[in-house]
Amino acid sequence: MSLPRSPERPAGRGRLAVLFEQAIELLIRLCGISAIVFVFGIFFFVFREGAPYLAQLDLGAFLFSSDWYPSNDPAHYGAGALLLGTLSVTLLAMLMAVPFGLGAAVFVSEFSAPRTREVLKIVIELLAAVPSVVWGFIGMSVLGPLIKDVFQVPLGVNMFNAALLLALMSVPIIVSIGEDALKAVPDSYREAALALGATRWQTVFRMLFPAAKNGLLAAVLLGVGRAIGETMAVLMATGHSARIPTSLFDPVQTLTATIAAELGEARQGSEHYQVLFLIGVLLFTLTFAVNLTADLVVKGIRRK
Amino acid sequence: MSAPAEHGISTSDLCLWYGAFQALKRVDLEVKHGLITALIGPSGCGKTTLLRCFNRVNERYGSVTTTGLIRIRGKNVYDADVSLIELRRRVGMVFQRPNPLPLSVYENVVFGLRIHAEKRPPKSVLDEAVEKALTEVGLWKDLRDRLQAKATGLQLEQQQKLCIARLLPLKPEVILMDEPCSALDVEGTRAIEELMFALKGKYTILIVTHNMAQARRASDECAFMLLGELIEHTRTENLFLNPSNPKTAEYIEGRYG
Ligand SMILES: Nc1ncnc2c1ncn2[C@@H]1O[C@H](COP(=O)(O)OP(=O)(O)OP(=O)(O)O)[C@@H](O)[C@H]1O
């Protein structure tokens, strides 16, 4: 909305200054629009690569069949096991990361002394800075043997291993966003609860969580997004085998790892290549759905 | 109406330091039960600090040191057998800015009951408490159909009344009010004052105010503080008509503030 502009300019501002201001305004506008353009652009290009296969795609088989045999003749492209792999690893990771991450966020923001808080925040940020290939390496060489010994299972690289890594990778996000959300709760609410005789735990559960629920939800969903999109660590630590898992210690294969492992070998323009791009579209849809739900939930809460 | 007044709050030789800064200096105060006592004084003289000693919320800050005695209804609040939680149930506080919890109106009123209950109170008990407390502060008619609305979305005056209402189910003996009307307009101020009159008798009410006229019309007794010291404490009309200390006189005449 533009306000009616007065015809005369303040003294001392020449035409150049006015032009400059307009140019800046235009630039800022472009920056805003470009985000939208990029998102649609990416979606468009990924979709375009996969689109030719759509004509012969059997959607039911693609989503629900677990026959992923891209190099057989005839090839089978059932991404069901991959989808399940992604979902199950993510879910398991979140079962570990959410309680731990939110707990840590509460500790950092409400219970720790200023010194401890600073140290903890630095360590947590360091955790976030570990490259995912290093996590994968830890999964293969440290966690794997450990899991094998402790749980007496034949294979150390499996769903549990990868989920543990993903949990460790999303905890820093959940902690730092969650802590911001808790910090944003005005101190006057804490005083109100305390002055009514609430213990610190009652204050956390009965006042802080309800007050910060939007931000905490955002923290969790960003963690989910991190876990769904993670590639390298899961490629190395899941065991990478496209089967329907029947236990926590079965190897699985995720959508992301499949693309990373197979795109290099698939001939450009081949069926396999196109299907991998469709998997990309599927991933995109998944994360989009997560974000959209988050937005809607947050808006829904706010309206009430 | 000056029957020997019951004990409300009493302090003796109360000193408080924020780090090295002494905010309260040897305060000896006797607040009578069943009356409204106003606490006046220029900005920064320690009114809020004094009020916050009585439910021990000052202790939230790490660097606070308190010495001296504080008795609430005869009981030393620093005694080993005093539970902080129980103390805060008995001593309710209303803050300068209305601070209802970011929950529904209903949950705000029953918050205290929920946290102090040994086991989950039945819904009928809670419902009854909500109706009783909201009726007492005069909100029931306006809010009976909006009990699930978010409390932070109410008008400021309603928020402040709600902040008073949420103390009542806990059956407090003392209600501390720190400039409860400073965020309200004339109407809101009048409504809160009327509410104080309605509550008078059952509680020890101690109200901090910057508003001389308010202290004059709404309180039975009045205490004047300056730079951390209690200068004068007597019946309100005495304090305003013939103050015994020249500093008090200068303050109520508006020479400084
Ligand atoms: N948390 C704190 N840490 C350090 N000093 C403080 C703290 N709170 C208050 N003070 C200081 O203690 C003195 C008394 O403050 P207090 O808030 O009790 O005054 P007040 O009489 O309530 O003032 P006002 O009328 O402005 O509310 C002030 O000088 C203030 O700067």
Ligand SMILES: [Mg+2]
């Ligand atoms: Mg104050």
